[in-house]
Amino acid sequence: MAFFKKQFANVVEWEEFRDDMIFWKWNNSEIKKGSKLIIRPGQDAIFLNNGKIEGIFKDEGDYDIESEIIPFLSTLKGFKFGFNSGMRAEVLFVNTKEFTVKWGTKNAINIPTPQLPGGMPIRANGTFNFKVNDYIALIDKIAGVKNSYLVEEVKLRITSILNQLLMKWISKEGKDMFNLQGNAFDISKGIREDLDMEIMSSGITITGFNIMSFSYPEEIQDMINKNASHSMIGDLNKYQQVSMTDAMSSGNVKGGGVASDMASMMMGMNMANQMMENMKQNQSTPTQNNNNNNNTAVEKNAKPNFCPNCGQKTGGANFCANCGQKLG
Structure with a gap:
C-alpha cells in the first residue's frame, strides 16, 4: 500500500x-x-x-x-x-501585494538642539509600505534558508534602524524643532530613500514611508499650544477675555455659587471698564477740538468793560457813548 x-x-x-x-x-x-x-x-x-x-x-x-x-x-x-x-x-x-505596516517609536528619541542641553525628547509614528521586487535577491538572501517569511520580520529589521534615521533627518540644518510636522514630508522622503538602500539587497523595496505625527513631552507641547494660541489671537487682553467668557459659558469656572457669580461680576466690570476707556480715547480728540473752537469764538465776541480810547464805562455797547470808539 x-x-x-x-x-x-x-x-x-x-x-x-x-x-x-x-x-x-x-x-x-x-x-x-x-x-x-x-x-x-x-x-x-x-x-x-x-x-x-x-x-x-x-x-x-x-x-x-x-x-x-x-x-x-x-x-x-x-x-x-x-x-x-x-x-x-x-x-x-x-x-505580490504591497504591504502596509504601522510603526512607532517605543522610546523617546533625544534630538540635539541648542534650546535644550540634554536634547529634545521626541516620539513619532506612521506607516511604511514595501513589496517584493527582486526574486533572485530574495532567494539568495532569505528564501534559500527559510521556508516562510512574515511581515513582522521585515518590520523588526526596519524599526531596528529607524531611530537613527529619524535622528539623522530631524537634525538636518534648518528644521524647526518646535514645528516638525511642517517638515514631515521632507523627513519622510529622506528616511524612505535610506530604508530602501538598506533593504534592497534582500529583494524588497520600500515603496512609501509616512510620518503621521510627532509628539513632544507634555510641558513642551503645552508651551507650543499656548504660543500658537497667542499668535492666532494677537491681543493678550482679548485672549484673556475670550478664555474667561468660554469658561463661564461652558460652566468650567470652578467653585460654583458665589465663586462663579463673583467671577462673572469681575469679568463684567473689567469688560465695562475697557469699553469706557475705549470710548474716552475715541471721544477725546473731537471734544478737545470743539472746546478750542468755542473758546476762540467766545474770545472773538467778547467786548471790553471800559473804552480803550477814553476810559468811559461801556456797559456792553458796540460803540463808546462818550467818544464814539468802536468796541469789539
Missing part, C-alpha cells in the same frame, strides 16, 4: 497562506505524474531546483504540471515522469 500511495498525484499550492506572509515554500514531497499547480490571485509561483530558479509563473489558475509547466522550465523541460519516479523540485509562492 505504501508503494501505491507514493504514486498518488499531488496538488502544489500555497497551503499555509496568511495575509501577512511574504512567501511560503512548497517542498513536502516529490511532484508526481498528474500533479496540479494552483496559483491564486496575488501570488507568483517560482519553481526551484537546487536553489536555482527554473521558471516563474504569474498567471492565476490551475495547471497540469507535466504538460503545462515542465515544458517551460529551464533545465527540467526534458524531464519525463517514470513509473516509480517523481520530479524533485521546490515551489516558492510569493505574495
Whole structure:
C-alpha cells in the first residue's frame, strides 16, 4: 500500500497562506505524474531546483504540471515522469501585494538642539509600505534558508534602524524643532530613500514611508499650544477675555455659587471698564477740538468793560457813548 500511495498525484499550492506572509515554500514531497499547480490571485509561483530558479509563473489558475509547466522550465523541460519516479523540485509562492505596516517609536528619541542641553525628547509614528521586487535577491538572501517569511520580520529589521534615521533627518540644518510636522514630508522622503538602500539587497523595496505625527513631552507641547494660541489671537487682553467668557459659558469656572457669580461680576466690570476707556480715547480728540473752537469764538465776541480810547464805562455797547470808539 505504501508503494501505491507514493504514486498518488499531488496538488502544489500555497497551503499555509496568511495575509501577512511574504512567501511560503512548497517542498513536502516529490511532484508526481498528474500533479496540479494552483496559483491564486496575488501570488507568483517560482519553481526551484537546487536553489536555482527554473521558471516563474504569474498567471492565476490551475495547471497540469507535466504538460503545462515542465515544458517551460529551464533545465527540467526534458524531464519525463517514470513509473516509480517523481520530479524533485521546490515551489516558492510569493505574495505580490504591497504591504502596509504601522510603526512607532517605543522610546523617546533625544534630538540635539541648542534650546535644550540634554536634547529634545521626541516620539513619532506612521506607516511604511514595501513589496517584493527582486526574486533572485530574495532567494539568495532569505528564501534559500527559510521556508516562510512574515511581515513582522521585515518590520523588526526596519524599526531596528529607524531611530537613527529619524535622528539623522530631524537634525538636518534648518528644521524647526518646535514645528516638525511642517517638515514631515521632507523627513519622510529622506528616511524612505535610506530604508530602501538598506533593504534592497534582500529583494524588497520600500515603496512609501509616512510620518503621521510627532509628539513632544507634555510641558513642551503645552508651551507650543499656548504660543500658537497667542499668535492666532494677537491681543493678550482679548485672549484673556475670550478664555474667561468660554469658561463661564461652558460652566468650567470652578467653585460654583458665589465663586462663579463673583467671577462673572469681575469679568463684567473689567469688560465695562475697557469699553469706557475705549470710548474716552475715541471721544477725546473731537471734544478737545470743539472746546478750542468755542473758546476762540467766545474770545472773538467778547467786548471790553471800559473804552480803550477814553476810559468811559461801556456797559456792553458796540460803540463808546462818550467818544464814539468802536468796541469789539
